[in-house]
Amino acid sequence: MQLSAGKSWSLRRTADKNGLFKMASLDQIPPIVGPMAAFHGASEAPFDDVVTFKRLLIEQFQGYSSAMLLDPQFAVPGCIDALDASKGLFISLEDPSYDLVANNERRSKSAESWSVGKIKRMGANAVKMLAWYRPDASAETNQHQQNYVMQVGDACAKYDIPFFLELLAYPLDSDSTLKADDVNRKERLRDTVLQSVEEFAKSKYQVDVFMLESPIEGSDAPGVGHQGEEHIQPVFEEMARLANRPWAMLSTGATMAEFNKIMSHAYAAGSCGYLAGRTYWLDTLAHYPDWSAMQADIHQNVSYYIQELNDITDKMATPWSSHSCYSAPLEADRAFCSRYADM
Template identity: 45%
Template structure:
């Protein structure tokens, strides 16, 4: 089986753009909205977070962290308009499609896309991939589950139509009867790993067109021991199930986990076949705590955040599975590094 038989040319190229020259993903998320807006609003004492502050912080992230990133995830509200002029064209570019505002119903959450924004427009502005977070609980109201599946399927079809990779994110969230309640984009510490696995199993169906999963730890990040530490085998079993269920390339998200906790999560994920990470707050949250001292933020990003990225990048280099070596492509695809000639030929390309 060759890569060109399983992915069309545009998706192949987009996936390669997101990864480093060896096929591993080292991607930084700058698309967060409530996790950035809410602390800024509180610090400023304003009803809404000033756009200049939000967009200015995101530009700082781009300027200081893109050097260690194979790609970055931007949003069209702040990161893209303020930061694209500073963004290196050598880096892969992902743009988010879902709105940070969702409808909370008695039966579960309903997702929506950003107004006047689409897969077509993301392709037109030159992005290499589309990212969508779909709020999903397999034990939510069946009508809500169907609506979320329909929402995702339409986006997957649009990504296929415009030949652009579909990066799909899942997060377990609280239902009305759960003891832990949060509307933020962060991990539920009381989540059940079975819910994570069942959600992934649902969207692994080919009809959704997911090319790359962005997944949370099946266990609360603070409870993950790290490979080689006491109890690691039990934790590893859940990660192994996660990778087997995904059935295609996948990366880990940090969901607000701390630096040490996220690095432990990565050791398990890589042992289970993950191809890298797409993380934000684990990398830059400590620096963000200095807001509104812009010089202190920049210095913390240059020192602590970059040092941390270098640490997890070394781990990624040695332990992560290159995406094109994944078993769904036969495990033997030879994709040339970006600085060499791409040796595959595609039907319709004259070769």
């Protein structure tokens, strides 16, 4: 598998100098807008407050990050000037909402008036798209999700920009009888994650990097070198085998301690890094609208954990460029100008 010139260069921009992904997820909207709106007793949060919080996150996290994931609704128009130009930039494509159909099935869509072409035009290094997916959803919903991912993959190939696909499971109405400690619930999470990766690893989707949730709940991850590892590690190894390309782990709401344990399993299986967001900043919103307290909370309580995660990443992660799927080098000859396609 050979990377195009544009995708290869942009992937280098999103990783650190050693080819590791240390990415900050700052594109979330509902988890920020919801608490702020509730504080004001309003249906919407003040636009300027959302921008101020995202700017605070950028300023606090970018020193630890190789790349920043921003949204086009608030962070890009309100905070892009705060972003260190030496950092990689990737922009979310999907609408934070989604269409709901029977059985609580979710169908993803792009943000209104937003596109892969616009993300490329503004100079971003990669496109991030979230696909909600349940292999056991209806054939119609799964076909919709598959078609949407294929369309995004085609557009990313056209504009020669890396495609980062975020896959997330979600509850269906039919899951309502499963309790939190139900063995069937844990097995369903594992199977959903693995089957979703298997589907979207097919070449027709043209995914360059996977961003994956843990197939194991954070509370069940003992960490590499601890008792119970032999039951957990094979699941991460299977996920890596199915992905068959560079992949990063999502924090997906795990506690900071849990996420570090999850990452040790992921790195032992060949993960290239992480995308962390709410795990590190969600509790900070409890101090809203005391901006000084919010800044202090991040600086005093969060920075240590990010540095700890980066230390684990430096020691254990696999550089994206060393993945076997990208073993073919870029063709170097005098025909490059004619061979390299225009948009």
